[in-house]
Amino acid sequence: MGIELLIFKSILVMVIFTITLTIAAYSTYGERKIAAFLQDRIGPNRSGPFGIFQPVADGGKMFLKEEIIPADASAFLFVLGPSLAMLTALMTGVVIPWGDTLTLNGVEYSLQITDLNIGVLYIFGVVSFGVYGIMIGGWSSNNKFSLLGAIRASAQMISYELAMGLSIVALIMTTGTLSIKEIVDQQATWHWNILYQPLGFLIFMICAFAECNRAPFDLAECETELVGGYHTEYSSMKLGFYLFAEYINMFISSALMASLYFGGYNFPFMNSLGLDQNWVTILGSVVFFGKVFFFIFFFMWIRWTIPRFRYDQLMRLGWQSLIPLAILNILLTGIFTMREELKNWLFN
């Protein structure tokens, strides 16, 4: 690996890190503005024009609040919980292709931090590890409400991981690769996977909502039943980490949906514009972020439209609807992929 590549990748990591945190911070502002719009209110409008400095004010407040560690709590695990939640939220960004290649001084640089040949599985590994942040935090708080919230959250995440994995299996059957970069490249111009896997996308999206603990699946922090859920005992920036990790997860899953099913940085007529490759790459990244913002908006739209599920309804949806549907989707995809062989076998 050349030194230029190392420098480029380091800068890229920094840029992605900053963008992720900025988008997560401004998602909180967007969430409140969209909620206000949907409920015919004005929303935050005090700090700066249109309340644009609200996230900064919120962050400052989080830092200045008193930090409390419950008396009988295990202090190390109590701090480890939010740290793990933040770590796993930030780790998934490395395999997402944020853009095509840039050519600088005759050398090609990919706008993806690393192209793992098992990228999709890497994301699953990190997501499945994300449960620990919530479980450890909820248990170490030494509070019944926290423990119940943590157990609800982890049961929900495990249940929906299954359907999510099965919906991805059907996608992998059509793409034939686990590398996210290759999956995106196969969807050049307008051959987006949503056209081939509409059912798979629907299942994946519902599961992404559940994995992010977003409404209508936010039973883990159901105020009416559980006070504050797994982060009842948390205060100051440790609470901030949990809330922030949720927004980062939302951003990353939006990016994942955009790159797996909506063509990533590809857009129609991208090769017939007659532009330089670098400009196409930059435009592609802009389009990619546009798709991501749309999905973030969609997350918020759903949250302020659909009421929360009851816990048994949640489990029934996961186990009795989504998993059988995902298996049916795999079967249909298999039949579609092998249609020529099947025709020969049936009619000869």
Place this chain on the structure above:
Amino acid sequence: MVEYIFYALSVICIACALLVVFSKNPIHSVLYLILTFFAIAGHYVLLNAQFLAVVHIIVYAGAIMVLFLFVIMLLNLNAETEPHKNMITKIMATVSGGLLLVTLVGSFRAAGQVEMVRLDNSNIGTIENLGKVLFNDFLLPFEISSVLFLSAMIGAVILGKKQLS
């Protein structure tokens, strides 16, 4: 470089495995066991078997250990509620552990030196090659293990049902 990583991972692995046994708190034991699994996954990556490493993390660290943690958290086990074994049980446990050690040492001493095999293809652990090997050379064992999984799933569903009618 690879050698240093190997030794670092091995030290982490063995230290965490020992801490699993020596921790007083069962939750800490589970957390150390998760670290042990991560160290083992690191060994798989060193052997260029990324697929195995990731599946190891998803299945063991991500699913099985979560259920472990689940049960232990719900039971809220700690030093006070731990059942105390009587003296005879402790002595018997020590004796049987020692016998196991003697057996292991004996079998390791009797084992011959295995010739090291250098593979021509360093990409043997990637998912493409693994899939080809599983579906061409080892199809029957693969299918038999999937039947085993199916029967385990049916068993779990039957056990999970409240009443059998």
